[in-house]
Amino acid sequence: MTADQSVTEPVAATGAATMVDVAIVGGGLAGSLAAAVLARAGHRVTLIDKRAVYPDEFRVEKIGGPQLEMFRKLGFIRGLESVACPYDRVLNIREGKLVDVSVGQAYGLPYADLVAMARGQIPDASSLIVDEVTAISCSDDVQQLELASGRRLKARLVVLATGMAGALGYKLGIKRRVLAAGHSVSFGFTIARRDGAPFDFNALTCYGERTADGVDYLSLFPVQAGMRANLFMFRDPADPVMRDLRRDTEATLLRLLPGLRPYLGDFHVTDRVQNWVMDLSVVEGHLQDGVVLIGDAFQTNCPAAGTGVARLLVDVERLCTEYAPRWLMTEGMGKAKISEFYSDRDKIAADQQSLKMAHFRQALTSRNDIGWDVRRRLHFLRRSLTHRVDQMRPGWLAQVRSALRA
Structure with missing residues (x-):
């Protein structure tokens, strides 16, 4: 695929390469959030995507629960509130009967609007280059990027936020292993x-x-x-x-x-x-000098499990507030630095939880053996009974849960 030439000015291939701290390849939600977090912290960031305006794609369309706290922590909650429709009460039904009622703030919005909001948080609009990266040459110091327009970039760190499009990663020897x-x-x-x-x-x-x-x-x-x-x-x-x-x-x-x-x-x-x-997949051969993968570029998620955005936000938060800023303070960008991100406890936990929930949702939905049939019945019965108790004694269950956590 080629870049939108109506908004990309070709630059001579012989021109001097622009130097930045971080080049982020892929301007979906993961890449756009990462660019905003790093740029707001004062780093020289370039976000590269072949689309000036992200298209109407069926991806993430609702944000709620713990995800909101992460949006708040990263400084995006007001932006989210400005473009999304809020709701705070969800009726949960099965076989035409009420199971329970979920209460808690959530927001609904098209994925394209979510990406536009994230891009709008980048301080300098010129940080977005509408082009396509055709090749990356990595080292333990400076990374070289070649663009379809002929432009060349240099960056200390390259972040691949390309989703499931793995052409660039494949050129670097990074392969995707399909789990399901x-x-x-x-x-x-x-x-x-x-x-x-x-x-x-x-x-x-x-x-x-x-x-x-x-x-x-x-x-x-x-x-x-x-x-x-x-x-x-x-x-x-x-x-x-x-x-x-x-x-x-x-x-x-x-x-x-x-x-x-x-x-x-x-x-x-x-x-x-x-x-x-959706295929469940993870990458292999990703530990390399000067390049790091986040979001779906590293591991895909089951949409039904609702863990995709949570994983993505953990990746952005850990990389862009903890590791990348520290890496940029010293010379070099070798594997020893990059491995710190992949070894992060929060990231590993989020990745593992995502796969665990993917298999759980599938089994809870589709397995018809006696064990899972009983488990399924108990799952919905427990929710229904909890809801009835909470109706009779409002707030009592919340107090119990709080006491157990203390």
Whole structure:
């Protein structure tokens, strides 16, 4: 793929290379957040992406829970609040019955808006170069980058935030090992009632009813365009039901989740149905001089597990507030420095938790042996009983949990 030449001025290949502290390759959420954190700390940063405006892609669309504290810690919470739709109450249902109610601040927004917010936090807009990196030459001192336009850059550190696009990493000898091909399938679309009336809920999660369907859950939450739907499944991506979900979304959704009907009424899909097939994978051969991988470039996540943003934020926080600033204070950028990031306890814990939750969600959704059937029933029964107790004695469970943590 080539850069958007309408916004990229070709620079002669013989021109002098620009020197920066950190060159970040990939301007999605991970790269844009990392660029903003480092640039605000006073480092010379260049963010390189082939798109001046990030396209409308089905990726992260809601932020909540512990993720909000990390956004706050990194200084992005006000930016998030300015572009997202807030909600603080989610009805959780299964087989048409209420399981419990989740209470806590959360936000819904398109991924493109989330990336634009992060890029908007970079102090100097010229730090974004709309171009494509075609080659990287790494050493234990200075890294050389060649761009499609002919421009050349030098950087002490290169951060690869290229997601699952592994061409550059492959050229460096970094390979991706697939742990589970076609692990999960996700769908994203927006819905509305045909009569134009609002839905009777602020946000709703509907869990799958039958293991054979492979439906983990449908999450409904507000965005500026209306009520957004994220459907997460563990099922063969080639199964005919995937085609049905794209072509006849409303009927197929109610066939898979009949308990939804009383909550949605007469609804329709208002925009394009997008879907994503996710492989679980990790990289190998990544410990190299002068280059570090973050986010999906290092390890992919199961969208249903909801751990992708948490992992990404841990990577950004640890690299950009702890390691990169310290590395830049001394000469060299060899493997000994780079290994500190990959050995970080918080990063390792986040990576391991992400894989653990990916396998747990799949088993809880799809396994039909007696052991998992009992576990599944107990999982939802425990949640339902907890909710009933909390209704009878509001705040009592929170007090118990607080006492146990003390």
